[in-house]
Amino acid sequence: xxxxxxxxxxxxxxxxxxxxxxxxxxxxxxxxxxxxxxxxxxxxxxxxxxxxxxxxxxxxxxxxxxxxxxxxxxxxxxxxxxxxxxxxxxxxxxxxxxxxxxxxxxxxxxxxxxxxxxxxxxxxxxxxxxxxxxxxxxxxxxxxxxxxxxxxxxxxxxxxxxxxxxxxxxxxxxxxxxxxxxxxxxxxxxxxxxxxxxxxxxxxxxxxxxxxxxxxxxxxxxxxxxxxxxxxxxxxxxxxxxxxxxxxxxxxxxxxxxxxxxxxxxxxxxxxxxxxxxxxx
Amino acid sequence: xxxxxxxxxxxxxxxxxxxxxxxxxxxxxxxxxxxxxxxxxxxxxxxxxxxxxxxxxxxxxxxxxxxxxxxxxxxxxxxxxxxxxxxxxxxxxxxxxxxxxxxxxxxxxxxxxxxxxxxxxxxxxxxxxxxxxxxxxxxxxxxxxxxxxxxxxxxxxxxxxxxxxxxxxxxxxxxxxxxxxxxxxxxxxxxxxxxxxxxxxxxxxxxxxxxxxxxxxxxxxxxxxxxxxxxxxxxxxxxxxxxxxxxxxxxxxxxxxxxxxxxxxxxxxxxxxxxxxxxxxxxxxxxxxxxxxxxxxxxxxxxxxxxxxxxxxxxxxxxxxxxxxxxxxxxxxxxxxxxxxxxxxxxxxxxxxxxxxxxxxxxxxxxxxxxxxxxxxxxxxxxxxxxxxxxxxxxxxxxxxxxxxxxxxxxxxxxxxxxxxxxxxxxxxxxxxxxxxxxxxxxxxxxxxxxxxxxxxxxxxxxxxxxxxxxxxxxxxxxxxxxxxxxxxxxxxxxxxxxxxxxxxxxxxxxxxxxxxxxxxxxxxxxxxxxxxxxxxxxxxxxxxxxxxxxxxxxxxxxxxxxxxxxxxxxxxxxxxxxxxxxxxxxxxxxxxxxxxxxxxxxxxxxxxxxxxxxxxxxxxxxxxxxxxxxxxxxxxxxxxxxxxxxxxxxxxxxxxxxxxxxxxxxxxxxxxxxxxxxxx
Numbered sequence: 001x002x003x004x005x006x007x008x009x010x011x012x013x014x015x016x017x018x019x020x021x022x023x024x025x026x027x028x029x030x031x032x033x034x035x036x037x038x039x040x041x042x043x044x045x046x047x048x049x050x051x052x053x054x055x056x057x058x059x060x061x062x063x064x065x066x067x068x069x070x071x072x073x074x075x076x077x078x079x080x081x082x083x084x085x086x087x088x089x090x091x092x093x094x095x096x097x098x099x100x101x102x103x104x105x106x107x108x109x110x111x112x113x114x115x116x117x118x119x120x121x122x123x124x125x126x127x128x129x130x131x132x133x134x135x136x137x138x139x140x141x142x143x144x145x146x147x148x149x150x151x152x153x154x155x156x157x158x159x160x161x162x163x164x165x166x167x168x169x170x171x172x173x174x175x176x177x178x179x180x181x182x183x184x185x186x187x188x189x190x191x192x193x194x195x196x197x198x199x200x201x202x203x204x205x206x207x208x209x210x211x212x213x214x215x216x217x218x219x220x221x222x223x224x225x226x227x228x229x230x231x232x233x234x235x236x237x238x239x240x241x242x243x244x245x246x247x248x249x250x251x252x253x254x255x256x257x258x259x260x261x262x263x264x265x266x267x268x269x270x271x272x273x274x275x276x277x278x279x280x281x
Numbered sequence: 282x283x284x285x286x287x288x289x290x291x292x293x294x295x296x297x298x299x300x301x302x303x304x305x306x307x308x309x310x311x312x313x314x315x316x317x318x319x320x321x322x323x324x325x326x327x328x329x330x331x332x333x334x335x336x337x338x339x340x341x342x343x344x345x346x347x348x349x350x351x352x353x354x355x356x357x358x359x360x361x362x363x364x365x366x367x368x369x370x371x372x373x374x375x376x377x378x379x380x381x382x383x384x385x386x387x388x389x390x391x392x393x394x395x396x397x398x399x400x401x402x403x404x405x406x407x408x409x410x411x412x413x414x415x416x417x418x419x420x421x422x423x424x425x426x427x428x429x430x431x432x433x434x435x436x437x438x439x440x441x442x443x444x445x446x447x448x449x450x451x452x453x454x455x456x457x458x459x460x461x462x463x464x465x466x467x468x469x470x471x472x473x474x475x476x477x478x479x480x481x482x483x484x485x486x487x488x489x490x491x492x493x494x495x496x497x498x499x500x501x502x503x504x505x506x507x508x509x510x511x512x513x514x515x516x517x518x519x520x521x522x523x524x525x526x527x528x529x530x531x532x533x534x535x536x537x538x539x540x541x542x543x544x545x546x547x548x549x550x551x552x553x554x555x556x557x558x559x560x561x562x563x564x565x566x567x568x569x570x571x572x573x574x575x576x577x578x579x580x581x582x583x584x585x586x587x588x589x590x591x592x593x594x595x596x597x598x599x600x601x602x603x604x605x606x607x608x609x610x611x612x613x614x615x616x617x618x619x620x621x622x623x624x625x626x627x628x629x630x631x632x633x634x635x636x637x638x639x640x641x642x643x644x645x646x647x648x649x650x651x652x653x654x655x656x657x658x659x660x661x662x663x664x665x666x667x668x669x670x671x672x673x674x675x676x677x678x679x680x681x682x683x684x685x686x687x688x689x690x691x692x693x694x695x696x697x698x699x700x701x702x703x704x705x706x707x708x709x710x711x712x713x714x715x716x717x718x719x720x721x722x723x724x725x726x727x728x729x730x731x732x733x734x735x736x737x738x739x740x741x742x743x744x745x746x747x748x749x750x751x752x753x754x755x756x757x758x759x760x761x762x763x764x765x766x767x768x769x770x771x772x773x774x775x776x777x778x779x780x781x782x783x784x785x786x787x788x789x790x791x792x793x794x795x796x797x798x799x800x801x802x803x804x805x806x807x808x809x810x811x812x813x814x815x816x817x818x819x820x821x822x823x824x825x826x827x828x829x830x831x832x833x834x835x836x837x838x839x840x841x842x843x844x845x846x847x848x849x850x851x852x853x854x855x856x857x858x859x860x861x862x863x864x865x866x867x868x869x870x871x872x873x874x875x876x877x878x879x880x881x882x883x884x885x886x887x888x889x890x891x892x893x894x895x896x897x898x899x900x901x902x903x904x905x906x907x908x909x910x911x912x913x914x915x916x917x918x919x920x921x922x923x924x925x926x927x928x929x930x931x932x933x934x935x936x937x938x939x940x941x942x943x944x945x946x947x948x949x950x951x952x953x954x955x956x957x958x959x960x961x962x
Contacts, residue, residue, distance in 0.1 A: 014478040015478055017477065017506060018474060018892070019474050021472065021859065021860050023860040024860070051876075053852060053855055053873065055855060055856055055857065103901065105873065166367075166370065168366070168367075177361070177366075177367055177370075178367065178370050178371065178374055216369070216370070233508075233510040234511075235511065235512070235513070238403075245508065247510075250896075270876060270898075276903040279676075279677060279690075279903055280903075281679055
């Protein structure tokens with residue numbers, strides 16, 4: 001959620017059942033504004049917090065910002081106390097499967113190295129008997145794991161309403177200042193919510209979903225294409241609050257106050273993907 | 282049609298006129314050039330450009346000139362910042378606005394239906410509350426006036442009376458304690474970063490107050506919120522008063538009796554009726570031990586069977602038709618078979634169905650109410666049965682938000698979502714409801730409820746004591762001293778306040794052997810044809826001795842430091858502190874097993890809440906196959922099942938040779954056997 005409208009977004013956030021404590025919120029808001037100016041970021045977002053099992057460093061707070069293009073120039077930061085922000089290491093694609101295999105919760109120590117048991121490979125003998133070859137447990141540094149988790153969260157479950165972002169003539173993707181919110185009819189359709197990432201699908205396919213498509217805003221992937229179908233739960237609350245929970249990443253929540261520009265996604269969870277989703281709905 | 286035609290003509294006309302204009306302009310230019318030699322004239326160029334911009338397009342009939350003027354006037358009127366950066370979007374919006382209907386009556390009259398219905402429901406409830414408040418205020422005002430009058434009339438007032446009045450006033454000012462409690466607790470939860478937005482807290486406190494006004498509850502508290510796919514469940518935990526409990530138990534027993542009669546009635550034929558009534562009479566005479574419920578049941582069965590016979594005599598119904606059909610079927614089989622052959626009996630026995638605990642006991646100590654919208658009525662959840670709890674342990678599901686939704690799962694869940702919700706609530710509250718040591722104490726006066734809980738408690742005394750300790754009502758300890766902070770930060774000083782649910786799915790251990798004996802007795806009653814029951818009895822007791830060992834009961838108020846997960850590495854609890862600006866910081870205990878379960882403590886205030894999906898944390902992913910037996914364990918190795926090497930070609934040849942030899946021998950043997958048979962006959 002954008003730090004520009006931090007307090008309004010905090011109010012929206014409380015519809016999920018969780019809030020930031022007063023002191024926590026103040027620390028985060030002010031430190032992020034300072035971080036924005038020191039890093040010359042155009043916009044800065046509070047992404048959420050990931051729980052740890054330690055009692056001193058109870059959460060990893062995560063923020064991200066961009067300089068020009070909202071997807072190409074993203075920078076991620078994390079913090080253990082809410083005001084000292086550290087640049088997140090770059091995500092290593094090799095570590096993504098190891099992160100998904102990891103069973104434990106985060107410990108709260110960024111340099112802690114964890115040994116992850118990998119799934120065994122199965123090899124057929126000459127007599128067609130399958131034998132399991134256990135793999136060596138792989139090392140995974142917690143900082144790298146954090147980067148992988150955040151990357152997965154951003155690509156799989158972060159969402160935005162339609163026409164929040166647009167592509168300028170210079171091919172640079174940025175905020176649409178004339179975004180005025182979805183109305184209630186639009187909020188009932190899944191195709192009006194887009195994934196907050198650089199589109200992976202065919203552009204024409206994405207455009208063809210809308211009758212009144214707009215080349216600048218509708219080329220993003222929409223959430224009705226994600227592979228576990230129905231992996232988002234939609235709710236429209238009493239006071240025109242649209243609440244969307246990601247079921248494959250429990251804790252990832254998107255809130256949008258209809259007919260206003262206030263919207264945002266945030267994550268309050270333990271950093272584990274729910275791979276059991278297919279059994280659960 | 283005519284209008285379109287006219288439009289087309291107009292367009293054509295305008296185009297013609299523009300081309301004519303151009304021609305005239307060019308002619309003029311030529312003349313100008315000849316007359317005055319000032320060729321690069323700004324005026325002419327501007328005129329040319331303007332004429333080009335004013336050309337209307339074939340498709341929309343709009344011209345760029347008009348559009349630009351409209352955009353520029355809009356920009357100058359509204360003065361948005363950095364228009365250049367998103368000029369194309371701005372001009373698009375202007376275009377869209379042009380084509381929108383001028384007089385949008387439909388949009389004005391149309392309200393979104395959901396919003397409207399919720400407003401229509403919400404408003405009368407709020408008005409009612411408003412009126413109540415007004416009434417109370419008026420009463421208060423009147424009282425004050427009366428007091429004033431009395432004060433003025435009798436100037437000499439004793440001091441004591443005055444104090445009493447003050448106290449009364451104090452009491453009246455606050456409404457009911459529940460509302461104050463909920464708001465107060467929500468305030469503390471907000472300090473800890475948990476809780477709902479302001480308007481939701483308000484409507485929640487109103488809804489809880491509505492429950493509180495019901496006289497059958499001795500205490501009501503907000504239990505938590507469980508997220509569903511479509512709707513969220515708000516859950517309230519209530520304890521019934523003793524009178525209400527007794528009424529409920531009576532009603533349930535009556536219902537059970539009626540239920541148990543119905544299946545029996547269908548099977549009754551005339552002969553069976555007589556036999557069963559005889560059997561039940563026998564049963565009454567034999568079982569003298571205190572089994573009140575049993576006796577009642579059988580008595581009722583006798584009574585109803587008579588009733589049914591009278592009814593069926595008077596009016597012929599389907600049952601009789603069925604009976605005749607049954608008789609026909611029976612006639613098809615030769616009756617002699619019964620004597621000549623032993624019918625093989627299955628060794629399969631239906632697993633014993635463990636009965637649910639009564640309302641007010643064990644898992645069902647509290648009653649839970651649920652609602653999805655805070656302005657709707659609260660719905661009571663049914664009692665949790667051990668079977669439901671056990672199946673809910675094996676499955677992992679998201680709630681849909683519809684109480685009547687079915688639950689598609691591999692071990693079939695017995696019941697709908699309301700039963701599943703109840704089972705999950707029982708499991709969550711038994712494992713995550715904790716309090717600081719000595720915060721609660723066992724209510725020692727109420728031994729009455731526990732006394733006649735289950736049948737046959739006399740079997741072993743130690744066991745009985747454990748059970749009594751396990752399932753007892755608790756209350757807040759009046760002499761509790763708030764523990765210091767350093768102690769609260771250790772798990773040793775926290776204790777469970779809800780009894781642990783056994784593997785059986787109950788809080789009190791239920792001895793299955795008793796039930797089996799009863800079942801056998803029942804079988805005796807129903808079908809008095811079999812005479813082999815005595816042997817069966819022995820078998821059954823043997824089996825049960827092996828299968829059902831009484832589980833270890835964990836006494837109430839055990840320390841949280843002993844909690845452990847069997848397969849997981851993580852610690853089940855995390856302790857956190859609130860921000861330090863409150864004088865004595867709040868201590869928050871967070872469960873890692875049921876993520877979303879919290880407990881906080883501040884001086885003498887302690888509360889539990891659950892906000893989450895209702896899914897237990899498992900480090901391994903869910904897999905439904907793990908409940909099937911492993912492939913290699915399915916057929917245990919023994920004499921019947923042996924693994925041997927495949928025979929080689931030589932072995933086979935040898936075997937064939939042996940077969941030939943044997944066949945030759947057998948022929949002679951068969952002859953012998955036939956001889957013997959003849960002799961025997």
